[in-house]
Amino acid sequence: MSKSELRPYHWPSHLKKQTSQLWYGCDYNPDQWPEDVWDEDIRLMNQAGVNVVALAVFSWSRIEPREGVFDFDWLDRIITKLGKANIGVNLASATASPPAWLAQSHPEILWKDERGDTVWPGARQHWRPTSPVFRTYALKLCEAMAEHYQNNPYVVAWHVGNEYGCHNRFDYSDDAMRAFQRWCKHRYGTIDVVNEAWGTSFWSQRLNDFSQILPPRYIGAGNFQNPGRLLDFERFSSDALKEFFMAERDTLAKITPDIPLTTNFMVSSQGFTLDYDDWGSQVDFVSNDHYFMPGESHLDELTYSSGLVDSIARRMPWWLMEHSTSAVNWRPVNLRKEPGQLVRDALAHLSLGADAICYFQWRQSQAGAEKFHSAMLPHAGEDSQVFRDVCELGNDMEDLSDAGLAGTVLDKSPVALVFDYESQWASEHSSVPSRNVQHSTEPLDWYRALLDLGVRADVVPVRSGWDTYPLVVLPSLYLLSRKTSERLHDYVSKGGRVIVTYLSGISDNHDRIWLGGYPGTIRDLLGIRIEEFAPMDRSIEGSMDHLDLTNGTVAHDWADVITSLADDTHVLASYQADSWTGMDGVPALTLRNWKQGKAAYLGCRLGREGLRKTLPELLEAMKVKDLQKPDESQGDHLRVERVSEDGRNRFVFLFNRTRHPVQVQVEGQVLVGSLTGIDKDGKQAILQVNGALVQRVVGHRH
Template identity: 65%
Template sequence: MSNRRAFRWPRPIDDGPSRIWYGGDYNPEQWPEEVWDEDIRLMREAGVNIVSVGIFSWARIEPQEGVYDFDWLDRVIDKLGGAGIAVDLASATASPPMWLTQKHPEVLWRDERGDVCWPGARQHWRPTSPIFREYALNLCRRMAEHYKDNPYVVAWHVGNEYGCHNRFDYSDDAMRAFRRWCERRYGTIEALNEAWGTDFWAQRMNDFSEVIPPRFIGEGNFINPGKLLDFKRFSSDALKEFYEAERDALAEITPDRPLTTNFMVSIGGTGIDYDDWGGEVDFVSNDHYFTPGEAHLDELAYSSSLVDGIARKNPWWLMEQSTGAVNWRPINYRKEPGQLVRDSLAHLAMGADAICYFQWRQSRAGAEKYHTAMVPHAGEDSQCFRDVCELGADLRLLSERGLTGTRLAKSSVAVVFDYESGWATEHTATPSQRVRHWTEPLTWFRAFADCGVTADVVPMRGDWNSYDAVVLPSVYLLDEANSKRVRDYVARGGRLIATYYTGIADERDHIWLGGYPGSIRDVVGVRVEEFAPLGDDFAGAPDRLHLDNGAVARDFADCIASVADTAQVIASFRADPWTGMDGAPAIVANRYGEGRTVYIGCRLDHADIAASMPAICEALEVKLPAGETSGDILRVERVGDDGRRFVFLFNRTHHAVGADVDGEPLVASLARYDDGRVTLAPNGVVVLAR
């Protein structure tokens, strides 16, 4: 995107050298004032140099309409700044106070049945409400005017996790805004009818006044897919427009302060098009919470790689994570010993130059009282706080050794992620409800990691066609422009891996005709006539298919009816004859122009993909980058323009692993270094300078 905002990063309050920012959300209003001094003492002990303040403080800052109380906030900011701790100040608009919603209940969002979301939690406002916008922007301007000359405020934290609870609103305000959005996008009602395929089920409209949101249509019925996809686009845009209004109100008064808002990029965080939003912040920030179990480290690295892609390899800010358990899962698992430090260093390795937590001190009341924090309920005499202090010392050392200013090294392999394909595959009338786009990029990231390669995760709008090899994993939507990008990339000599459920429909969710993958089937050299979903919901239904290379397909397979003359089958299905799949192609290689492709016609887990990788690479006529470590170790490198290099090694297993290394060890956790060889215990990490 050529119109992205210029990158700007918060400057230290002492105008000293750049440092890795370290801290978390601070909510002093939850505690008596005598606790504040104790907090600052502990922050200094831990090496904290920044905190985010005021995120949910609207009711304290404006306790009555037009009555403002900045005194308490002034005191705490002065205390922090005097101790050398900078402030990332929130616009405080994340949730409105009770007096506002009682006076104006029309600002509350409505669900698809028309029921009101009443106050009692957070984010109970609708982004399309002109009344709410007026109040919120007034608060932004008051905040900016009051703190425009405060030397301790180094950045603006605009809103908080937009769309976490109010992604969709079906109110009349939203309806009117959706109509305007549709008219801007399509111009004429005829174009909208064509895009949504409204001749199906007599849904044709005569003018934009007949456009309504996809409200409740009855249990078991199916919403128009084109409308639903556009409503998801609109909902992301509506929230973004509200954020932009807040951002611009703050920036008009404090043009020297960089602004950000915290995204929620993770394996399931697909509700907002964060790559689109990434062009509207001065620096990208993210909230990430770990996935319990065996994918913990891989999912974290995958999500952070995607954030790095959204940030276009500029430094980014880890705004929230947990020191241990969260509070919002049915079972809130603890982190294992070593994971507090390991996880933060993994985010750092993947391009973050700020490591923060929710929150500084664990709450004793409220819905998040069981969400862990930097200072837990147990207090400073706890393993958690000792780990927090250890991490602070590690980050200070890495700052002193020049890590800031380096960037995540570019991989030779890109795994493409597409928000809109994720939205389209969420529809309830698809070949299989077990298939979603957003699961597949992580599977491929893990498969490459199994082979000792750390891939880059690149948004669809990113420069994925500059990589040596590219994976399109179930990228369901491919419009004309991106289909041409694929075609041009391979024709010029690129190496492409495309999987099942790729290139099925255009940007309107209209199917490309003639056989799947319709828009690029000449590139990959296969023609799929129908799908073969796999499942166990009916007795006797096929739930898996074996491949003759030892892999096992689950959930989904393609019925590849023919392959091009330029193609070669490198794996086939082995199945009972009655399935019609015995001997059918499963993995097909093709030559196209100067390039090579491999098509994976079924869903494989990461281990089976990794086992198939030698044959895939041979067909592509490429070699995987020569790894310095095995698949037991995740290796990440940050590099500087001046030749600085920092290598991070993480143990991906639950057993000790070793590797020969070249470099000066700077930071180690659960690791032993001895004469050029490092041994990493489970959850171990070492950082080397080269």
């Protein structure tokens, strides 16, 4: 299945057609409550500034209580109430969880795990993406929804499905098997090409026919799956869900072509469920669900994830479909948000390109699996700090709308931090040199280390336009296709600067090792050759558990054994170790001038702190255009800019990254100051812990 062409961008219109207004709202589940609560909900929504709600996400059993019998009356009533209160409706296709009658009548729609056990109803997403029976019923529902609401003036967008693959990402049923076989035939053409791609000569796995292809079902404890098949099953699973989404989308769009469509992704530093960069081309506008990571990484991880969403959205405004006002419900310990974080987090998502801020959900549930998940209106009711913060944020959203924030875009960073879903999938399986190291463990460390030096990087997918940046970082990009390698050579030859790290360029796009020494097809560019890896493990007594570098940093978990250097490759740091390790004097950090550009290689895992210490000297040596000398004194706060199309209006967002008050400079008109104090002269501001400041600066930047 080939990657699809980019779908035209189509942003929802407000009920009163205000083009400059930001969206603010939530998931709303009125079917969980008696109707005498609805008017009270709408009164409080207006008080909070809510102007949009997502409806009917999990309402299939209420809309179609019995097969072929549709009940839209209750939904009509609440949509009319909301619309008359100037609250738009982001209407769901309602297919996320099938009703009990469907699973009872057609148990063949239920997905199976790798052991062949049926996943029974009782939660959600208990359906197979490849089930023709489920597709038939789901598309009938989509058709009925579209026909009923095609002329409703209050429906501003379609919310197709919900968090595809959150629970049914991998299905090992016979339906999935047949679909996987068809996918492989479409991708490879002949079974011989499959055998070559998967290396099936190993362990006598050679296939004679596509009918012999199986999903990676259970093969016994402690055994190892074929890596090529695993990688392709990851790709297939993303494509299978995407194909189902597109079928829903097209059914809705055929009847309601003027209503924009989206579905909520789950992009975070820990979430790699689907190839969201590929999916991003198939929605009218990108939406994301993001839930905070508690602890000291909270703000950094949030902005890292939102930066990646902005890239997936092709730097167009995107929609934050879900986040939480406070605690979630699925962690072993569900920490609440600290004072100030409700407003601060929303402003942070806005700063990274979101033009819509929404929560799960409006009213906190009284029953069900998510009754302890926070909401805009908590169990305590409107007389609560959470609801007061929700209202404060609503006022902030209105002020930012009036100031013209909507439609502006994230200012481009001089640094591109490249992320690759397929490298993550390939590096996380069981037969790798170290399970403590994956592609996902490195990009966030780089992002945070750069922030510590006052530099915000753009997080960009490998398919994106990273070669337009002055500096590119490839953090543990395990898979490197020949096409990407050629693109990298061309980038550096024309003056680009690149930093490549350990675990990069190991395999091709089939997870077949590039031979001749690592890192394969970019050895010539970097001027190095690696013969083997030196993983480290602090849990094995007597083994090498760390390596000291000559620049004062310390490597853990992974080091490369670099044995050969080109004559013009300079060693910027090497290892200092006991002779028994075989690592004393081995190069750890190198730099090579190649044609008009420069290429650096870091052969070990330094972590955030080690990178922060290493980067100033490295960046100075690389002479990166448009990147000022990093300033550690600027690392106590995060600075993000959004700019208007003509560049005359800039919105500067400042956030405190520390546990103490931080002084920052006031540059323009202060629009929002959350936990912030301004001095009498209006030139300095103090950001308290979890504080944020938003200001508008008029005029082109010098």
